[in-house]
Amino acid sequence: xxxxxxxxxxxxxxxxxxxxxxxxxxxxxxxxxxxxxxxxxxxxxxxxxxxxxxxxxxxxxxxxxxxxxxxxxxxxxxxxxxxxxxxxxxxxxxxxxxxxxxxxxxxxxxxxxxxxxxxxxxxxxxxxxxxxxxxxxxxxxxxxxxxxxxxxxxxxxxxxxxxxxxxxxxxxxxxxxxxxxxxxxxxxxxxxxxxxxxxxxxxxxxxxxxxxxxxxxxxxxxxxxxxxxxxxxxxxxxxxxxxxxxxxxxxxxxxxxxxxxxxxxxxxxxxxxxxxxxxxxxxxxxxxxxxxxxxxxxxxxxxxxxxxxxxxxxxxxxxxxxxxxxxxxxxxxxxxxxxxxxxxxxxxx
Amino acid sequence: xxxxxxxxxxxxxxxxxxxxxxxxxxxxxxxxxxxxxxxxxxxxxxxxxxxxxxxxxxxxxxxxxxxxxxxxxxxxxxxxxxxxxxxxxxxxxxxxxxxxxxxxxxxxxxxxxxxxxxxxxxxxxxxxxxxxxxxxxxxxxxxxxxxxxxxxxxxxxxxxxxxxxxxxxxxxxxxxxxxxxxxxxxxxxxxxxxxxxxxxxxxxxxxxxxxxxxxxxxxxxxxxxxxxxxxxxxxxxxxxxxxxxxxxxxxxxxxxxxxxxxxxxxxxxxxxxxxxxxxxxxxxxxxxxxxxxxxxxxxxxxxxxxxxxxxxxxxxxxxxxxxxxxxxxxxxxxxxxxxxxxxxxxxxx
Numbered sequence: 006x007x008x009x010x011x012x013x014x015x016x017x018x019x020x021x022x023x024x025x026x027x028x029x030x031x032x033x034x035x036x037x038x039x040x041x042x043x044x045x046x047x048x049x050x051x052x053x054x055x056x057x058x059x060x061x062x063x064x065x066x067x068x069x070x071x072x073x074x075x076x077x078x079x080x081x082x083x084x085x086x087x088x089x090x091x092x093x094x095x096x097x098x099x100x101x102x103x104x105x106x107x108x109x110x111x112x113x114x115x116x117x118x119x120x121x122x123x124x125x126x127x128x129x130x131x132x133x134x135x136x137x138x139x140x141x142x143x144x145x146x147x148x149x150x151x152x153x154x155x156x157x158x159x160x161x162x163x164x165x166x167x168x169x170x171x172x173x174x175x176x177x178x179x180x181x182x183x184x185x186x187x188x189x190x191x192x193x194x195x196x197x198x199x200x201x202x203x204x205x206x207x208x209x210x211x212x213x214x215x216x217x218x219x220x221x222x223x224x225x226x227x228x229x230x231x232x233x234x235x236x237x238x239x240x241x242x243x244x245x246x247x248x249x250x251x252x253x254x255x256x257x258x259x260x261x262x263x264x265x266x267x268x269x270x271x272x273x274x275x276x277x278x279x280x281x282x283x284x285x286x287x288x289x290x291x292x293x294x295x296x297x298x299x300x301x302x303x304x305x306x307x308x309x310x311x312x313x314x315x316x317x318x319x320x321x322x323x324x325x326x327x328x329x330x331x332x333x334x335x336x337x338x339x340x341x342x343x344x345x346x347x348x349x350x351x352x353x354x
Numbered sequence: 355x356x357x358x359x360x361x362x363x364x365x366x367x368x369x370x371x372x373x374x375x376x377x378x379x380x381x382x383x384x385x386x387x388x389x390x391x392x393x394x395x396x397x398x399x400x401x402x403x404x405x406x407x408x409x410x411x412x413x414x415x416x417x418x419x420x421x422x423x424x425x426x427x428x429x430x431x432x433x434x435x436x437x438x439x440x441x442x443x444x445x446x447x448x449x450x451x452x453x454x455x456x457x458x459x460x461x462x463x464x465x466x467x468x469x470x471x472x473x474x475x476x477x478x479x480x481x482x483x484x485x486x487x488x489x490x491x492x493x494x495x496x497x498x499x500x501x502x503x504x505x506x507x508x509x510x511x512x513x514x515x516x517x518x519x520x521x522x523x524x525x526x527x528x529x530x531x532x533x534x535x536x537x538x539x540x541x542x543x544x545x546x547x548x549x550x551x552x553x554x555x556x557x558x559x560x561x562x563x564x565x566x567x568x569x570x571x572x573x574x575x576x577x578x579x580x581x582x583x584x585x586x587x588x589x590x591x592x593x594x595x596x597x598x599x600x601x602x603x604x605x606x607x608x609x610x611x612x613x614x615x616x617x618x619x620x621x622x623x624x625x626x627x628x629x630x631x632x633x634x635x636x637x638x639x640x641x642x643x644x645x646x647x648x649x650x651x652x653x654x655x656x657x658x659x660x661x662x663x664x665x666x667x668x669x670x671x672x673x674x675x676x677x678x679x680x681x682x683x684x685x686x687x688x689x690x691x692x693x694x695x696x697x698x699x700x701x702x703x
Contacts, residue, residue: 023467028497037495041473045480048489058491060456062515063412071458071511073496107399107409109420111509113462118372124390131394140397142407145509146386147422148377149701155502160460160494160509162420166411352498 016040024348028075030240030286031345057101059167066167068103070094073160077352079122081200083192083211086159087129089288089354092214093239094163095137099218100235100291102171102225105139109162112146115154122156137216139163155352170229175250177233183300184258184320187220187291187313188213190243191271194285197353199274206277208270213289219310220291227306231299236292239354241345244283246292247320247330248344255327260320260342262332283332284345286353294322365389373697377424379589379635380694406450408516415516417452419443423508426701428471430549432541432560435508436478438637438703441563442588443512444486448567449584449640451520451574454488458511461495464503471505486565488512504701519578524603526582532649533607533669536569536640536662537562539592540620543634546702548623555626557619562638568659569640576655580648585641588703590694593632595641596669596679597693604676609669609691611681632681633694635702643671 018040026033057068074090084092091108098105110130114123134141192213199206217237224232238246243265247258260283267282275282289312295303300318307316330342367389375382399407406417423439433441440457447454459479463472483490541562548555566586573581587595592614596607609632616631624631638661644652649667656665679691 018469018473020469022469023463023465023472023497025465025497025499028463028495034495041476042493042495045473045476046483046490047480048491058456058458060491062416062455063414065412067411067416067455067513069456069458069491069511069513071460071492071509072494073460073462073509075462075496075498106411106416107407107418109407109418109511111420111422111460111511113422113424113507113509114372114377116372116374120367120369120371123372124367124394127390127394131396134395140399141395142397142399142409142418143420144391145421146377146383146391147424147507147701147703148372148374149424149504149507150374152501153504155498158462158496158498158507160420160422160462160511162418162458162460162509162511164416164418164513352496354496 025351026348029345029348029351031245057097057103067164068098068101068167069164070097071160071162072097073158074354075158075352076197076354077155078200079156081212082196084214085126085129086157087126088133089214090159090161091130091133091137092216092288093354094161095139095216095218096237098163098165099221100237102168102173103165104168105137105163105165107140107142107164108134109142110144111160112144113154113158114146114148115151115156116148117151118156126157137218168225170225172230173234175234175254178254178256178294178322180256180322180324181297182233182294182322183297183318185293185295185304185307186265186317186319187217187307188315189266189268190287190290191267191275191282191285193288194350194353195271195274198350206274208274210270213287215289215312217289217291220307220313223306223310224293224303228295228299228303231296232293233296234294238290238292239286239288242284242286243292244330244342245344251328256322256324257326257328258320258330259323260330260332262334264317264319266315266317280349283342286350288354374700375697378694378697378700380594406446406452416513417447417450417516418513419446420509420511421446423703424701425546425703426504427549428505430561431545433563434475434478435506436475437482438563439508439510440479440482440486441565441637442703443510444488445566445586447512447514448570449586450516451522451570452514452516454486454512454514456489456491456513457483458491459493460509461493462503462507463495463497464500464505465497466500467505475506486567517574519574521579522583524583524599527603527605527643527671529605529671529673530646531582531643531671532646532667534642534644534653534656535614535666535668536566536656537664538615538617539636539639540616540624540631540634542637543699543702544620544623547699555623557623559619562636564638564661566638566640569656569662572655572659573642573652577644577648577652580645581642582645583643587639587641588635588637591633591635592641593679593691594693600677605671605673606675606677607669607679608672609679609681611683613666613668615664615666629698632691637703
């Protein structure tokens, strides 16, 4: 789901036409959301929300989230659109501290899509939902004429009960807090790019699509209220997620760039293509900010989750430079890491 | 949302390719849902659900619903895709006896869509949401390359609290119950068909898109537990909705065909095009089944709602013929009314 923040200055959306970048999760997406959706649909929850919208119901908090999936190709090493559609929605709930109650799925199918291709995706959704322990409770199907979709698009909706221990949001982060990451970045985005076969590049890579709920559960159980923020860094990558975190605060983040885990294949592809791995999408990693006193235990808890062995502290919340993500190296180098601008990797999720 | 029933025999989905009819809401849609989605995603709620899925949460019932909208053209007399996307989802909650708490929207935009066209639809959503008294709490936006969508598609998700008085479902209908309808049928489907300009036909018609929640509220307040079932007869029309109602029961419905309100323009277009108005989609009408003793008061309550002046009793639940909708005329004629077969009107919602 889009990230929408409260304290940003009002932006006016005056772009004459929609471009791919408006869907890439970076600056153009932000302009669209802040300049068009938020002012027109104005309400207090929309203006404050992050990965999920939180509503109060009978004294409990309910988190709801909605995402559209248009990935190309539909199937790729490590996953497919159906698996992504379940995991992505489960993850938006997880990083909001919510335990999923149910999912719903709306399909837009292109006439001519093979019945077997559809069956494969429904099976992928079923397996992912079973792994995440959440039922797909219903949905809708529409069909458009051949040529008016790319096989299939899926929109998924999820709702869940927010853990009473969860006190998460940019307003809770403090100077000195640690930034933790569950594992290597960039696998998903680079895998999709290579799976299109448009580049003369090959690599032994697979999407990291998975539920991050086990990480979120472990962090909540270990750190409790010392856990201040979580996010799955999808479109726009770690760089965009961290910039969005600090955007409405007076704080900055110092990123220990060498600590960020990265597979050689992703590093190599990024070097050849001129991409920054910090801008590449992930579909199974969790970023968390925790108070310094809880950091070691939280990191140990993440490492104890299968698939979290490479979890690591990648940075700290600092007061300076304010509202910036500053990457530093052990050699004394530093650079400001901005949000994603433009759209180097369209249709990745 | 798709209607999924519990007691139907297991169908296997073996169609080699998706066709427009799979999205039309009739028999092919049903085969897709019963033969593919239900067996693969099997869970108790999916197997029993109707317009919404009902979950228990903290001792209350929460209704959730998901719908995709792919209407062509995006704007038409009486409404547009944005208004439809809000009203349709509000209506799925309303006919489940739920008061909406929040909506979420996922947009799939075609690169090249004008910024003004998008703004117009977000404004339409905002107005419809305001009229329905429900906030749009969040969403997501994806962009696909030019040519891979038809301007824009929207998926809308809604959730709400089910009224404690609501005891609704096919299992509650009884012989002798009355079938009530809020007003004239077919306006939406015929309006969309004419708005495409592909036929050499004109008519002074507008879509009936609106929230049916005021009708549902009035019926619940008046009839309480004597209200047995509600539905907004969208794709597949009144005929499909009534066939689905009785499908899992041992009952039938006798439809007083002459009582069904119909504008002359709809009647005329249907005659020329060879369509049955009972199969044409509506986006602002409510079908209800109430116990005979509550029928007069319920009808008076519907007529008291602005826009419900032509509400009428159009039929009765009878034991024979079982599992069939039988239309009768005052001249003694009768015919079995089946579900929609095929897809006479693609992309109407």
